[in-house]
Amino acid sequence: MDRTEVREVEEPRPGPGEVTIDVAYAGINFLDVMARRGDAGYVGAWPYAPGLEVSGAVREIGPDVTGLAVGQRVAAFTAGGGLGDVVRVRAEFVVPVPDKVPSPVAAAAPLMLTTALLLLEDAARFRPGETVLMHSASGGVGSAVAQLVPALGGGLRIGTVGRPDKVASALKSGYDVAVPRSEDLTEAVRAATGGAGVDIVLDPLGTTMLETDLGVTAPGGRIVLFGNAGGGDQAALPPAGRLIGGNLAISGFSISRLWATAPHRAAAGLRRVLDLIAEGRLDIAITEVGSLADVPAVHQLLAEGRGDGKYVAHLQG
Ligand SMILES: NC(=O)c1ccc[n+]([C@@H]2O[C@H](COP(=O)([O-])OP(=O)(O)OC[C@H]3O[C@@H](n4cnc5c(N)ncnc54)[C@H](OP(=O)(O)O)[C@@H]3O)[C@@H](O)[C@H]2O)c1
Structure with a gap:
């Protein structure tokens, strides 16, 4: 836990086939705990930026991206860096969020x-x-x-x-x-x-x-x-x-390997869970974590096997 820190970094900008998202909420996952623990295969390079799933609004759209609009409410798998104000993601990792789905719950959906x-x-x-x-x-x-x-x-x-x-x-x-x-x-x-x-x-x-x-x-x-x-x-x-x-x-x-190798299949699954929530057929309890500063303590809780249900961090909005 004491090796985790909140840092100011340069704002990411989208390249071809990418968008950036103003992150409203980010899901907290055991996979980040495994990365933090140093388990083989979970970290490409250090420092590791955790945060694998988010909800928020499209901030900027890169070249060659169709079907998404600036300001649109979306959920996305991020492949890392989701626990930040702005995250850059591949456009095929992004799915629009139906009106009836609350943003904290949408952040628990992509992963x-x-x-x-x-x-x-x-x-x-x-x-x-x-x-x-x-x-x-x-x-x-x-x-x-x-x-x-x-x-x-x-x-x-x-x-x-x-x-x-x-x-x-x-x-x-x-x-x-x-x-x-x-x-x-x-x-x-x-x-x-x-x-x-x-x-x-x-x-x-x-x-x-x-x-x-x-x-x-x-x-x-x-x-x-x-x-x-x-x-x-x-x-x-x-x-x-x-x-x-x-x-x-x-x-x-x-x-994560499905998002990397067959994103259309993962995105179809994400669309389906968002629809189930919008139709009132799936009711997911979320524990909201108030700020980025509180996230390392939640990672520690999960690392010790003391978590209870799903945790989502509130970043902005
Ligand atoms: N393959 C995938 O696509 C994928 C995607 C998401 C999650 N996962 C895996 O699914 C599991 C649940 O993920 P989650 O995000 O829901 O996590 P979570 O809420 O933190 O649950 C993790 C649970 O793992 C159990 N556990 C067993 N050995 C442990 C150990 N040595 N240290 C800490 N916890 C241990 C604990 O429950 P008990 O003690 O009750 O067993 C703990 O509550 C994790 O193992 C995660 O890696 C896999």
């Missing part, structure tokens, strides 16, 4: 909410009525998944948390069952599903829970690995025969 939606719909191919097991259920992505399952047709939601005192938070987010990982998870999942097991596991814990995941997933089930919260080495995946014999799939998901 956190789009991740939750695409984990369920794209990576796990969620179908209405399916049972979802989510690890780290009380965090930002965890609470969004709890809200999205009913919006996508409903199904049993089972969440795991790292400490017993987080069970209440996971239940408040909407989980039907919440279990501390210190308990016998296999037994708890068996009890919650009448012995059937779960259809989908969403796992941001590297490979530390993979054996348990495989043991609690029903035939035809999908396990999606999408993080490495503990930051340690990751084990090899199980042999193909085990997946074939179990009728199981293991896949991976990364929202």
Whole structure:
């Protein structure tokens, strides 16, 4: 925390295919904590400018950009630097915000909410009525998944948390069952599903829970690995025969790599979550952080696993 500082920097200007945005709100994410911690693959160069998702107004438009106007209210994935008054982004990372979506909630959409939606719909191919097991259920992505399952047709939601005192938070987010990982998870999942097991596991814990995941997933089930919260080495995946014999799939998901390599797919997900909010089908609770100066303390809270839901920093407007 004491190595984080708020700095005056030169105002970014848009190049070809880019825009700048006057940032109103910026989402605070665990991915910035992993970068700050020095996890491999999360920082290209130091100093690192955190802030991966924002809402705000288009400030300036670079050459070769169509479909956006100065002053337009937008949400954007930023690939860094979002925790600043002005951020420069690729135009394909920017999506207009419908009138009915409040700006603080829009700031949680490009990374956190789009991740939750695409984990369920794209990576796990969620179908209405399916049972979802989510690890780290009380965090930002965890609470969004709890809200999205009913919006996508409903199904049993089972969440795991790292400490017993987080069970209440996971239940408040909407989980039907919440279990501390210190308990016998296999037994708890068996009890919650009448012995059937779960259809989908969403796992941001590297490979530390993979054996348990495989043991609690029903035939035809999908396990999606999408993080490495503990930051340690990751084990090899199980042999193909085990997946074939179990009728199981293991896949991976990364929202930042999706924005980088298939921005149209990420943007379609972002548009869809903004529409779900505008239609009143998705109600996301946000904790607003008053200023940039307060952000390092929130990063520290997340680093210690003490976060509760989603945090968004208020910058201006
Ligand atoms: N692949 C992607 O596209 C993508 C996108 C967004 C987020 N993510 C990942 O999804 C997870 C949730 O992200 P978020 O932004 O919602 O974060 P968050 O609200 O801060 O939640 C992170 C949670 O990770 C768990 N955790 C496990 N080991 C930890 C450790 N060593 N240190 C700190 N926390 C630890 C904690 O919950 P418990 O103790 O209850 O488990 C913590 O509450 C993170 O792992 C993040 O990297 C991946």
